[in-house]
Amino acid sequence: MGDVLVTAPDAEHGYELLAQAGPLAAQVGGKVVYAALGDQAAQAKEFATRGAHRVLTCSDPALTPYQTEPYTEAYLQLIEKVKPSIVLIGATIRSKDAAARVATKLEVGCGCEIMNLRLDGGRLTGERVYFSGRSLATERLLKDPQIATVPARLVDAPAPQGAGGSVEAVALKLTPPKAKIVKREKKESGSVHLEDADIIVSAGRGIKKKEDLKLAEDLAAALGGQVGCTRPIAADLKWLGDAHWIGLSGHEVKPKAYIGLGVSGQIQHVAGMRSSKIIVAINKDEEAPLVKISDYAVVDDLYKVVPALVQAVKKARGQ
Amino acid sequence: MRIVPLVKQVVDVDQVKADADGNIQTQGVPFKISNYDKNGVEAAVRIKEKNPGTEIVALATGPNIKEGVKEVLAMGCDKAFVINSSEFKGSDTLASSRVIAAAIQKMGGADLIIGGEGSLDAYTGFLGPRLSMRLGIPIVTYAVGLEVQGNLAKVRSNVGGILEDFEVPLPCIVTVSEEINQPRLPALIQILQAGKKPTQEWKLSDVGLSADAVGEAGAGVKILKNQAPKMERKRVRIKGTPEEAAEQLVQALRKEGVF
Ligand SMILES: Cc1cc2nc3c(=O)[nH]c(=O)nc-3n(C[C@H](O)[C@H](O)[C@H](O)COP(=O)(O)OP(=O)(O)OC[C@H]3O[C@@H](n4cnc5c(N)ncnc54)[C@H](O)[C@@H]3O)c2cc1C
Numbered sequence: 001m002g003d004v005l006v007t008a009p010d011a012e013h014g015y016e017l018l019a020q021a022g023p024l025a026a027q028v029g030g031k032v033v034y035a036a037l038g039d040q041a042a043q044a045k046e047f048a049t050r051g052a053h054r055v056l057t058c059s060d061p062a063l064t065p066y067q068t069e070p071y072t073e074a075y076l077q078l079i080e081k082v083k084p085s086i087v088l089i090g091a092t093i094r095s096k097d098a099a100a101r102v103a104t105k106l107e108v109g110c111g112c113e114i115m116n117l118r119l120d121g122g123r124l125t126g127e128r129v130y131f132s133g134r135s136l137a138t139e140r141l142l143k144d145p146q147i148a149t150v151p152a153r154l155v156d157a158p159a160p161q162g163a164g165g166s167v168e169a170v171a172l173k174l175t176p177p178k179a180k181i182v183k184r185e186k187k188e189s190g191s192v193h194l195e196d197a198d199i200i201v202s203a204g205r206g207i208k209k210k211e212d213l214k215l216a217e218d219l220a221a222a223l224g225g226q227v228g229c230t231r232p233i234a235a236d237l238k239w240l241g242d243a244h245w246i247g248l249s250g251h252e253v254k255p256k257a258y259i260g261l262g263v264s265g266q267i268q269h270v271a272g273m274r275s276s277k278i279i280v281a282i283n284k285d286e287e288a289p290l291v292k293i294s295d296y297a298v299v300d301d302l303y304k305v306v307p308a309l310v311q312a313v314k315k316a317r318g319q
Numbered sequence: 320m321r322i323v324p325l326v327k328q329v330v331d332v333d334q335v336k337a338d339a340d341g342n343i344q345t346q347g348v349p350f351k352i353s354n355y356d357k358n359g360v361e362a363a364v365r366i367k368e369k370n371p372g373t374e375i376v377a378l379a380t381g382p383n384i385k386e387g388v389k390e391v392l393a394m395g396c397d398k399a400f401v402i403n404s405s406e407f408k409g410s411d412t413l414a415s416s417r418v419i420a421a422a423i424q425k426m427g428g429a430d431l432i433i434g435g436e437g438s439l440d441a442y443t444g445f446l447g448p449r450l451s452m453r454l455g456i457p458i459v460t461y462a463v464g465l466e467v468q469g470n471l472a473k474v475r476s477n478v479g480g481i482l483e484d485f486e487v488p489l490p491c492i493v494t495v496s497e498e499i500n501q502p503r504l505p506a507l508i509q510i511l512q513a514g515k516k517p518t519q520e521w522k523l524s525d526v527g528l529s530a531d532a533v534g535e536a537g538a539g540v541k542i543l544k545n546q547a548p549k550m551e552r553k554r555v556r557i558k559g560t561p562e563e564a565a566e567q568l569v570q571a572l573r574k575e576g577v578f
Binding site: 068069072092093094096097098100101103104105107108109110111112125129130131132133134135136137138139140141142143177178179180181182183184185186187198199223224235242243248249256257274277278279280286292293294295296297298299300301304305307308309311312313315316317 | 330332333335337343411412413416439440441442443444445447448449451452453456457458459460461474477478479480481482483484485486487488491497498538539540541542543544545546547548550552553554555556557561562564565566568569571572573575576577578
């Protein structure tokens with residue numbers, strides 16, 4: 001018995017977690033408590049109407065931007081106050097650090113980017129990517145509180161409903177972090193938000209020159225989609241920015257259609273796009289792994305197929 | 320200054336395969352040093368090059384680590400402590416962080432601990448943060464730049480599109496991404512010399528831990544199974560000239576409701 005404490009560095013991510021927390025709370029016979037920290041305190045009602053029975057807010061300036069040390073303190077104090085049996089934390093690069101630190105202080109396990117959360121044998125259970133994407137491990141949290149970090153975009157955010165739960169401001173005791181941020185700089189990502197794209201045209205090493213990326217851009221433009229890429233295109237050749245990079249170490253996407261142009265489909269890339277609704281491979285090698293995991297494959301030279309495809313799409317869309 | 324790179328030997332994930340039931344098999348798969356850990360060793364060696372008098376002491380774990388550690392000794396570590404991971408098999412990061420923290424205390428502490436952003440096998444990225452809590456020192460993860468100036472580590476970290484520059488007082492922990500550097504390939508002479516560098520093997524009892532603090536008994540997470548993900552796809556091969564193929568693909572995408 002106990003409540004489910006939910007929090008995420010990003011509000012949208014938080015709503016998604018509320019959707020997942022509801023059934024868990026019902027099963028353990030507890031309430032869903034959302035912690036709206038930093039900037040989110042101002043939107044407390046949003047969480048209350050999206051499934052939180054109770055929202056705790058704290059707008060202490062030490063909580064913006066997200067830093068590992070103050071958030072470790074905040075989570076520990078919230079756990080102390082709520083005494084939850086389950087804690088779900090929206091997984092980001094930084095929040096995972098804080099979650100692992102909290103779990104260490106409490107001497108319990110910490111689930112890493114757990115999907116398909118459920119109670120199994122009465123314990124929090126779910127899947128996570130393992131062996132660089134070659135496998136999915138089913139993991140179970142053995143100790144209370146059961147803490148798991150949960151990726152974004154696994155489920156849809158619930159729509160607001162009714163008057164919603166209660167909102168209560170809490171005071172947290174936060175000390176200045178030892179690791180000090182002296183500069184914070186947004187890297188240029190332009191208008192690319194791969195996670196929001198319905199259609200992604202992904203460029204791989206089959207594209208021979210930077211200028212030829214135009215093939216991918218033209219196809220994406222004709223389809224109303226965005227351009228993604230494999231790691232070598234972003235990290236080694238730097239033809240495209242990190243915002244385009246799909247995979248284990250890049251962005252995880254699930255568009256309606258993913259179209260790989262000269263993408264071999266190595267497991268680390270596939271880890272970032274395997275949930276795409278439709279996978280299309282255009283690759284001259286029929287043995288390429290992406291061809292084998294595709295819904296539709298054209299085994300041919302992309303330099304011949306893509307221009308024809310751009311024309312066909314334009315024709316079909318009356319452009 | 321003493322820098323301790325953390326080095327984990329893992330199964331070569333590129334060689335694991337699923338059996339007929341989809342269960343992942345690791346038996347017989349060769350081991351290798353987790354690649355991000357080599358970025359960590361490289362970062363340590365570069366700091367030493369700029370800060371004479373620095374000592375690099377690798378702390379390495381793995382199933383065949385006495386052999387495996389030679390690779391990082393050849394890269395420029397001065398000596399190594401190794402712990403055979405069969406002693407704490409079944410550990411999650413809750414349990415393994417106990418081992419690493421105890422070993423660091425046993426060796427008299429470190430000014431800078433450097434790890435990889437995650438290990439190739441489990442890739443949680445939790446060990447560094449857990450150690451920081453156990454040792455009571457600050458941490459910066461996902462570093463793409465790392466320098467030491469006096470008593471400060473200057474760390475640049477890439478958090479998905481945002482670059483954060485940190486100043487962190489030593490002692491601290493930094494975990495590094497592979498963009499931080501290109502790990503050096505040691506020359507033959509360095510490989511030969513590596514075998515002569517001091518390497519001490521510790522048992523769990525040497526670092527003051529009992530068996531129930533580690534392994535499944537000490538873990539907070541249990542892996543119930545490890546299976547190859549199922550990919551059920553239509554696998555339609557579209558044939559014909561480029562123009563014919565393009566036309567068919569457009570029809571197919573339309574039928575799927577893509578546009
Ligand atoms: C720890 C780790 C993490 C990684 N993370 C990522 C990640 O997040 N994302 C990622 O993408 N990769 C990642 N990688 C790298 C990954 O293993 C692959 O190396 C990479 O995805 C391959 O990129 P590619 O498909 O563009 O190139 P290649 O593997 O070189 O494939 C090129 C393909 O193009 C085809 N081709 C060539 N010419 C033509 C033509 N004219 N017409 C049609 N097809 C053609 C070839 O048949 C081939 O299949 C990671 C690797 C490691 C070790």
